[in-house]
Amino acid sequence: MQFQTTPFFDITQLRADTPGCLDSLFMNSAGASLMPQPVVAAMMDYLQLETQLGGYEVERLRLEQIGRFYDEAARLLNTRPGNIAYAYSATDAYFQVLSAIPFQVGDTILTTSNDYVSNQLAFLSMQQRLGIRLLRINDLPNGDLDLTHAEELMRIHRPALVAITHIPTNSGLVLPAEEVGSLCRQYGAWYLLDAAQSVGQLPLDVTHIQPDFLVATGRKFLRGPRNTGFLYVSDRALETGLAPLFLDRRAATWTSPDSYFLQMSARRFEPQEISLLSVGLAEAIHYANQIGIEAITQQNQGLMHRLRTGLEQLDGIVLLDRGSQQSNILTFHTTRQSLPALEAALRHRRVVFTVQYASSALIDFRRKGVDWLIRLSPHYFNTLAEMDEVVDLITHFL
Missing domain, CATH: 3.90.1150.10 (Aspartate Aminotransferase, domain 1)
Known part of the structure; x- marks a missing residue:
């Protein structure tokens, strides 16, 4: 070949x-x-300015540069900037998503035996603390995900959440993200895709995959800085009003002593501190998009x-x-x-x-x-x- x-x-x-x-x-x-050098240069330039003016003033002056992150990430996933949120890591974004879904005692989370270790540990913790049920989809003899078994589990147990890792960290296996997305739509489950290992090396089009949530990291195949990541949130999830349990000041506006107004876009999932590292991540995604x-x-x-x-x-x-x-x-x-x-x-x-x-x-x-x-x-x-x-x-x- x-x-x-x-x-x-x-x-x-x-x-x-x-x-x-x-x-x-x-x-x-x-x-x-x-x-890549352009990523390092962008962060060094921003950091140098912070040494002269301080972080808040530089953030005010560089809002357009910071905002570039949303445009580049949206281009990468074939979505709109309003569906993108910055995160400190894929795992951080993942936990924000888990906190947003209103699980009830007895609800089912459906995952695989190849899911990322931090995700599996979170599920086990939720199982102990919240009383949810954790089920795993079988593999076929060749290692592929058994989609027939996946559909059977969805039909019988009607999971509140289906969560898979697109590419496991311990294997070259690629799971069928689009096929799982179709099943989730058919059976009405929320769909969470961990794309930490696939973003930056494989095409990811959310209009085809149809996730409700997709988490990604900057440090791996995107070639960005550590402690960076992002989250895609579907229109369906936003319109339903899903939001993380613990809101940062970027996520909502405090409107009265006992009420707040939720950010309309995916930024309701964001932390407050995003400036310097988001500039590096934006440059890394831009670099991949240009190639x-x-x-x-x-x-x-x-x-x-x-x-x-x-x-x-x-x-x-x-x-x-x-x-x-x-x-x-x-x-x-x-x-x-x-x-x-x-x-x-x-x-x-x-x-x-x-x-x-x-x-x-x-x-x-x-x-x-x-x-x-x-x-x-x-x-x-x-x-x-x-x-x-x-x-x-x-x-x-x-």
């Missing part, structure tokens, strides 16, 4: 904008990617094809990713060498990656019969030569 890059995809310029990729074999965009998510996806497919093909031919390496559609996350395990030795060898050769343990995805690790894995997650600023170099390093080590 041959992958051709788009004529508008200038890998030389992209790598020049990413000086960190010249000093390492960076394979950790699923954790915290490398920020084009289709071009990014095409480049990533070529990289992952080369990396997967190389590693799957190695004796002693077990690739752990399942499912009919896979992303820019590759996970593997080996019994040929100990984890400390393998980790030390890769880090010595400047490979930047992540080790994950069973506590991050308990059900999935037990199913795969491993207690650790190596996660590699290249991105569009990487090259095919780097994929070959990583394969060669692992080959020689084994």
Whole structure:
């Protein structure tokens, strides 16, 4: 299979904008990617001004620059700026959404066995404290989500919320977000999609996926700063009046001693402090929008094809990713060498990656019969030569 890059995809310029990729074999965009220079420059310029004028005055002067975040995020998801809210992280946005849904004792949350660990912990806490019921959709033998089982559970239990993680943090699996969205519309459930690992590497069109809520992070494949994220809120959720339990001053106006007026847009979910980091996130989303998510996806497919093909031919390496559609996350395990030795060898050769343990995805690790894995997650600023170099390093080590 041959992958051709788009004529508008200038890998030389992209790598020049990413000086960190010249000093390492960076394979950790699923954790915290490398920020492009324009992102760093935008934040440095803003921060420098804060040292001269203070944060409040700079926020007043740079309202237009801060507001650019909503336009860029809306463009990325094919929605309107009023449906976008800033968040400190995808998890922060996720918890705001959970607090907005008026759960009753006995209500059902329907999720998967591949959901993000923080989400699963939140569900378990709610189960203990609020008396909700947690159900998980089965997987098919190949790892895909069993949509027949999903529909059966929705039909029988009529869940208040269906929550899935588009791409699990511990696997390259891509879940069928659009198909789940159709089922949620059919059975009237609120639909929450965790897109922390898919935003910035795959096209996300909320008119097709139909989530009521979509959460995303800035630090991963979007290549923004840490402690940034955003939330998409559907018109249906806004018109129903859903709002987080704890409102910040951006979320509502205090109109009398005992009443308030709720912000009409998705900003009812926002915190007060958003200025500096939102500027960096806006620049990161703009950077991705300028390249084009289709071009990014095409480049990533070529990289992952080369990396997967190389590693799957190695004796002693077990690739752990399942499912009919896979992303820019590759996970593997080996019994040929100990984890400390393998980790030390890769880090010595400047490979930047992540080790994950069973506590991050308990059900999935037990199913795969491993207690650790190596996660590699290249991105569009990487090259095919780097994929070959990583394969060669692992080959020689084994």
